[in-house]
Amino acid sequence: MTLTVWQRLDKTGRNLAPFAVTVxxxxxGMIPVPLPGYASVAPFLTAVAVYYWAIHRPDLMGPGTAFLxxxxxxxxxxxxxxxxxxxxxxxxxxxxxxxxxxxxxTFALMWFGxxxxxxxxxxxxxxAFSALQATVLPFRPALxxxxxxxxxxxxxxxxxxxxxRAFLQG
Amino acid sequence: MKPRNSGSVVxxxxxxxxxxxxxxxxxxxxxxxxxxxxxRIDALSVDSARARVTDAFAPILDAIxxxxxxxxxxxxxxxEVQNAFExxxxxxxxxxxxxxxxxxxxxxxxxxxSLRSLLKATPEPSSSFITAxxxxxxxxxxxxxxxxxAGRRDGVRKGQAAIAGSGLVGRVIEVGEWSARVLxxxxxxxxxxxxxxxxxxxxxxxxxxxxQTRLLYLPPEAPVQVxxxxxxxxxxxxxxxxxxxxxxxxxxxxxxxxxxxxxxxxVEHLQLVEFSLPGSEAxxxxxxx
Numbered sequence: 001m002t003l004t005v006w007q008r009l010d011k012t013g014r015n016l017a018p019f020a021v022t023v024x025x026x027x028x029g030m031i032p033v034p035l036p037g038y039a040s041v042a043p044f045l046t047a048v049a050v051y052y053w054a055i056h057r058p059d060l061m062g063p064g065t066a067f068l069x070x071x072x073x074x075x076x077x078x079x080x081x082x083x084x085x086x087x088x089x090x091x092x093x094x095x096x097x098x099x100x101x102x103x104x105x106t107f108a109l110m111w112f113g114x115x116x117x118x119x120x121x122x123x124x125x126x127x128a129f130s131a132l133q134a135t136v137l138p139f140r141p142a143l144x145x146x147x148x149x150x151x152x153x154x155x156x157x158x159x160x161x162x163x164x165r166a167f168l169q170g
Numbered sequence: 171m172k173p174r175n176s177g178s179v180v181x182x183x184x185x186x187x188x189x190x191x192x193x194x195x196x197x198x199x200x201x202x203x204x205x206x207x208x209x210r211i212d213a214l215s216v217d218s219a220r221a222r223v224t225d226a227f228a229p230i231l232d233a234i235x236x237x238x239x240x241x242x243x244x245x246x247x248x249x250e251v252q253n254a255f256e257x258x259x260x261x262x263x264x265x266x267x268x269x270x271x272x273x274x275x276x277x278x279x280x281x282x283x284s285l286r287s288l289l290k291a292t293p294e295p296s297s298s299f300i301t302a303x304x305x306x307x308x309x310x311x312x313x314x315x316x317x318x319x320a321g322r323r324d325g326v327r328k329g330q331a332a333i334a335g336s337g338l339v340g341r342v343i344e345v346g347e348w349s350a351r352v353l354x355x356x357x358x359x360x361x362x363x364x365x366x367x368x369x370x371x372x373x374x375x376x377x378x379x380x381x382q383t384r385l386l387y388l389p390p391e392a393p394v395q396v397x398x399x400x401x402x403x404x405x406x407x408x409x410x411x412x413x414x415x416x417x418x419x420x421x422x423x424x425x426x427x428x429x430x431x432x433x434x435x436x437v438e439h440l441q442l443v444e445f446s447l448p449g450s451e452a453x454x455x456x457x458x459x
Binding site for chain 1: 194195198199201202203204205206208209210216219220223224227230231234235238239242304305306307308309310311312313314315316317343344351358379380381433435436438
């Protein structure tokens with residue numbers, strides 16, 4: 001079976017959806033929200049997206065893609081280069097080691113798994129920033145960020161499921 | 171796909187690919203760590219890469235930050251309508267008080283001018299400013315920066331002071347073609363020489379990623395009072411002296427903490443101010459490479 005140019009273009013475009021959505025989430029996570037104290041605990045949206053796509057479409061969200069998205073986020077947020085890249089690659093690694101369990105599980109178990117991943121993310125971020133600043137930074141903001149991201153997980157996952165159904169099935 | 175000839179390549183490539191897949195995580199983790207090292211060693215080129223990427227995404231960030239700002243305005247105006255009566259009363263009282271202050275200020279200004287002319291004092295350095303909109307905040311627990319919509323082509327330079335309303339907000343650390351990044355007072359990397367307005371006690375104000383900042387290098391017996399105003403001292407030539415920064419919010423065993431004058435979570439527009447300080451003329455030429 002050979003595909004015409006348009007079909008191939010359409011397929012490529014659809015296959016880019018996970019990457020594009022994750023980049024959009026990276027940008028959406030940087031919208032300034034005028035709430036006191038929000039900036040320090042703003043949810044880590046790209047982690048949700050990498051977690052979701054690594055479970056459902058690991059062929060379209062490989063570790064390299066996760067690394068690139070993390071790098072883009074590092075450049076955009078102005079933080080030390082490589083921290084978000086490291087975090088997202090490790091999220092991807094954590095998922096792919098448990099993919100069989102997660103892909104066939106219920107939503108609640110997926111949410112629980114994400115909670116564990118986010119706790120790990122908070123620890124890694126805290127360690128990396130502390131090491132790069134050569135001081136011991138307070139851990140609490142990272143923990144609250146992780147908790148807020150967990151709270152946002154169902155909403156973001158719902159949106160990702162919609163994108164998944166709209167672009168990548170049928 | 172070439173059906174022929176590729177057999178040997180596949181035979182050779184398959185184990186290589188398996189190997190690459192097995193080690194890709196390790197490689198990517200090592201690459202991340204290497205990038206952290208590069209960022210520490212070659213900060214300049216990393217800064218310019220950051221400025222380019224921020225420039226490229228600035229139009230998108232600008233567009234998506236507008237609806238958020240509009241929504242916030244709507245919520246705020248509803249709250250304001252509810253409190254309009256009390257607010258009006260309060261503003262009337264404040265206006266009466268400010269008119270008295272205005273008289274005092276005019277009298278002092280006239281007196282200042284006449285005294286300056288008597289003393290042949292050097293005039294205050296002039297300043298010019300650029301107003302820019304805040305389009306992004308990093309959304310990280312360990313960073314306190316803002317991205318604004320003004321860059322090199324608008325005259326923004328590294329080191330300029332960022333001011334909003336009633337006080338200093340931070341300083342420009344990275345300049346792109348049409349966007350710039352401002353390091354806030356509360357970031358852990360910020361150090362600003364300040365002076366306590368009443369006691370003239372010098373100190374260095376440092377951020378610690380919380381909403382307040384702390385004062386370093388204050389002598390332990392220094393008379394610090396809660397509510398005392400903190401202004402820039404002008405040492406180091408980064409900022410002119412006398413810019414309002416904040417108010418001492420607590421002074422005790424655990425150090426002196428300062429509440430910034432500006433609510434940093436609600437800043438929408440910033441003034442990036444170029445103060446033509448004596449001796450700072452050399453700076454633009456060294457940066458415009």
